[in-house]
Amino acid sequence: xxxxxxxxxxxxxxxxxxxGERDPTAVVPNCTARPLSSKKWLVADQLLxxxxxxxxxxxxxxxxxxxxxNPDLQSTLWAHIFANLLKISPSQCSLLLTEPLFTLPSxxxxxxxxxxxxxxxxxxxxxxxxxxxxxxxxxxxxxxxxSKAQCSLVVDSGFSFTHAAPVFQNFTLNYGVKRxxxxxxxxxxxxxxxxxxxxxxxxxESFIIDDVKEKLCFVSLDVDRDLQIARRRGKTNLFRCTYxxxxxxxxxRGYVKxxxxxxxxxxxxxxxxxxxxxxxxxxRADIIGKPEDRRxxxxxxxxxxxxxxxxxxxxxxxxxxxxxxxxxxxxECIVRAVNSCHPYLHPILYQSIILTGGSTLFPQFAERLxxxxxxxxxDVYEVKISSQEDPxxxxxxxxSLLASSPDFETMCVTKAEYEELGSARCRKRFFR
Numbered sequence: 001x002x003x004x005x006x007x008x009x010x011x012x013x014x015x016x017x018x019x020g021e022r023d024p025t026a027v028v029p030n031c032t033a034r035p036l037s038s039k040k041w042l043v044a045d046q047l048l049x050x051x052x053x054x055x056x057x058x059x060x061x062x063x064x065x066x067x068x069x070n071p072d073l074q075s076t077l078w079a080h081i082f083a084n085l086l087k088i089s090p091s092q093c094s095l096l097l098t099e100p101l102f103t104l105p106s107x108x109x110x111x112x113x114x115x116x117x118x119x120x121x122x123x124x125x126x127x128x129x130x131x132x133x134x135x136x137x138x139x140x141x142x143x144x145x146x147s148k149a150q151c152s153l154v155v156d157s158g159f160s161f162t163h164a165a166p167v168f169q170n171f172t173l174n175y176g177v178k179r180x181x182x183x184x185x186x187x188x189x190x191x192x193x194x195x196x197x198x199x200x201x202x203x204x205e206s207f208i209i210d211d212v213k214e215k216l217c218f219v220s221l222d223v224d225r226d227l228q229i230a231r232r233r234g235k236t237n238l239f240r241c242t243y244x245x246x247x248x249x250x251x252x253r254g255y256v257k258x259x260x261x262x263x264x265x266x267x268x269x270x271x272x273x274x275x276x277x278x279x280x281x282x283x284r285a286d287i288i289g290k291p292e293d294r295r296x297x298x299x300x301x302x303x304x305x306x307x308x309x310x311x312x313x314x315x316x317x318x319x320x321x322x323x324x325x326x327x328x329x330x331x332e333c334i335v336r337a338v339n340s341c342h343p344y345l346h347p348i349l350y351q352s353i354i355l356t357g358g359s360t361l362f363p364q365f366a367e368r369l370x371x372x373x374x375x376x377x378x379d380v381y382e383v384k385i386s387s388q389e390d391p392x393x394x395x396x397x398x399x400s401l402l403a404s405s406p407d408f409e410t411m412c413v414t415k416a417e418y419e420e421l422g423s424a425r426c427r428k429r430f431f432r
Contacts, residue, residue, distance in 0.1 A: 004403035005088060005121075007078075008098045008129075008396040011063035012159030012184055012358065014044065015396040016081050018088075019096065019403025024396045026085040030077060033057040033207075043080045047207075053252040054207045055245075065181075066100050066160035071110045075118055082119070094123040094412055096403045098395060101128050101163060101177055105424065112423040116415050123412035125402075126430045130154035130165035130172045132398030133356045133388065139401055140389075145352050151345060152352040153337060155330070155369075156395075157359035159184045162317065162330065164337040166349055176340035178333045182316055182325070184359045188213055190323070191313045199304035200245070208254050212243050212306070213313065215256055218265065218363040220311035221371070229268075230308035238264045239310055244303040257303065265310075266363070314362045318372055331372035347381050355387045356394045 004019035010030060017024035028044035035042070035057045042052060062074035082088055095115055099108070108126075115124050133154045138147040146152045150169045156162065160183045166176040192209050195202050202209055220226045230239050241264075242257035256262050320327045328336070338349045355366060366385045373383050388394035402408060413426040 003092060004094045004096055004408065005082070005086065005090070006096045006396060006399040006403050007081075008399060009074075010098075010159055011061070011066060011100075013392065014077065014081065015393060016086060017396065017400065018086070019400050019408075021400055022397070023393060024400075026081055027392070028081070028085070030063065030074075031059055031061040032073065032077070033059050044077055045085060051252065053246060053248045055248060055252075056204045057207065059206055063160060066183075067104065068107050068110065071114055075114055078114070078119065090119040090121045093121060094125070094403075094409070095119075095121045096125045096127060096399050096408075098129055098132065098399065099126050100160070101130075101165065101172065101174070101179075105427075108427055109423045112418060112426070116418045121415065123409065123414045124418075125408065125412045126427070127399060127402065128165075128172050129156050129158075129356070129395045130163065130167050130177075131170055132395050132402065133354055134167040134398070135170055136394060136398035136401055137354055137386075137388070145348065146354070149348045149352070151348045152354050153334065153349040154354050154356060155334065155360070156357045157183060157317065157330075157355075158357040159359075162333070162357070162359065164330070164334045166337055166341050166345070168341075168345070173341060176337050178337040178340070180317070180320065180327055180330060180333050182320060182327075183357075184210075184213075187217075187313050187316060187359065190316060191217070191309060194309045194312070195304060195306070198309075200302070202245075205245075208245065211254055214361070216241060216243065216262055216306055217310050217313050219314045219318075219365045219368045221364055221368055223311070223315060226311055227308055237307060238268055239307045240305055241310075242303050242305045247302060314359075314365070317359065318368065329372065330369060331376055334373060335376045350377055350381045351384045353383070353385045355385060356391045358392050360387060360391050 006017055006019050008015040012030060014028055014030045015024040016026045026045060029047050032041045032043050033047055033054060034040065035053055036055065037053065046052070047054065060073060062068055062070040062077065068074060082090055097115070099111065115121050133156065134146065134152045137152065138150070141147055152167050154165045154167055156165065162180040162182055164178045166173045188206065188209050191213050192203050192205070195209065226239070229237060241262040243254060244257050245254050246252050316323055318329045318331065320329060334353065338346055341349065366387055370383055370385050377383055413429050418426050
C-alpha cells in the first residue's frame with residue numbers, strides 16, 4: 001500500500017485518500033457547523049449524517065474567497081480526517097496537497113507549518129488543480145489530443161472562484177491564467193437573496209440552498225425565450241417547481257416536491273419558439289381563471305416555488321456584468337487565457353478545453369459555453385469542450401495518479417529540507 005496521502009483541499013469540499021487508489025476515501029465539507037439545537041460543533045463527515053438537522057446552523061470555514069484565513073480551523077479538520085477517516089499516522093506518510101493558484105507566500109508558510117510542524121509529515125508535494133486535471137485526462141486517453149500535444153486549457157469552476165488555466169507539459173502556465181471571482185459560494189449566496197426576496201427568508205440556510213442549487217438550477221441556452229416562459233402562469237411555465245424545506249420532525253433534509261416537474265425544462269427543444277409552446281386558448285383561459293392554480297404553494301408546509309431563479313443563478317458565470325461585477329464572462333475569460341499564450345498553442349488550446357469543478361455540473365453548461373465561445377474564436381480554429389467523468393473528483397484522481405508514479409518521492413520536499421532551508425526556498429521546488 002502507498003504511504004502517500006492525497007488531499008485535494010478545496011474551499012467547499014475536501015477530497016482525501018491514499019495515492020494509487022481509484023477514488024478518495026473521504027469527500028467531506030471543508031467546514032464545521034453548529035446546529036441551532038446543539039452546543040457541539042459538527043466536523044466534516046458529521047455534517048453529512050441524514051439525522052442531523054442543519055437548519056439555520058452556524059457555519060465556520062477555514063477558507064474565505066479562496067484564501068486560507070483560519071489555519072487553526074483547517075488543522076482541526078485535517079486532524080479529524082487523518083485520524084478518523086483515513087486512519088493514518090502522518091509521521092509515516094508523505095502528503096500531496098492541492099493549493100489554489102497564486103496563493104500568497106504568508107499562507108504558504110502557514111500551510112508548511114501545519115504539514116511539517118503540527119502533523120510531522122515525512123515529505124510534501126504541493127500541486128495546483130489544472131496540472132493534475134491535465135495529467136489525469138492525458139493518462140485516461142493516451143492517444144487523444146491532450147496526451148499527444150501535452151497541452152490543454154483547464155476551466156476549473158469550484159467553490160471560491162473560476163480559473164481558465166493553460167497547461168503545457170504538465171505545468172500550469174501562470175502568465176496565461178485568467179480568473180473569474182465567481183464560484184459555487186457566490187451562486188448559492190445569490191440564490192439565497194432571490195428566494196428570500198420573493199418567498200421565504202433563507203439567508204442563514206447555506207446547506208439547504210446548496211441543495212436547491214444542485215437539484216434545480218440549470219444553464220439556459222436561450223435566456224430571452226426562457227425569461228418569457230418563466231413569466232407565464234399555469235402549465236405553459238415549464239420551469240416552475242416547488243422545494244419543501246425541512247420541518248425538523250418528519251424530515252431533516254429539504255427535498256424537491258415533484259422531481260418530474262423539476263425536469264420538464266429538459267423537454268424544451270433547442271430553438272423551440274414561444275409559439276410552439278402555446279397551449280389551446282381555452283385551456284389557457286381555464287388555467288388563468290383558477291386562482292388556486294396560479295399559486296399552488298402551501299405556506300403551512302414551509303415550501304417555496306422557483307421559476308426564472310433556476311437559470312438566472314448559473315447565468316452569473318456567463319454574464320457577471322449583469323450583477324454589477326466589473327468582470328468578463330467565462331467565454332471571454334477563456335479567450336484572454338488563450339491569447340496570453342504563444343500563437344502556436346492557440347488551435348490546440350481551443351480544441352482541448354476541459355471542464356472541472358462542481359460549478360460545471362449544471363445541466364447544459366458545456367453546450368452554452370461552446371455557444372458563447374464560438375463567435376469569439378477565429379473560424380479557422382475548432383472549439384472542443386469536454387467534461388471530466390467526475391468534475392468534483394477529477395483533481396484528486398490526478399493527484400492519486402501522480403502520487404503513485406515512481407518519481408514522486410524525488411519531487412517532494414522532505415521534513416529535513418524544510419527544517420534546514422525554510423518554507424520560501426523549499427517552495428521554489430514546486431515552480432510557483
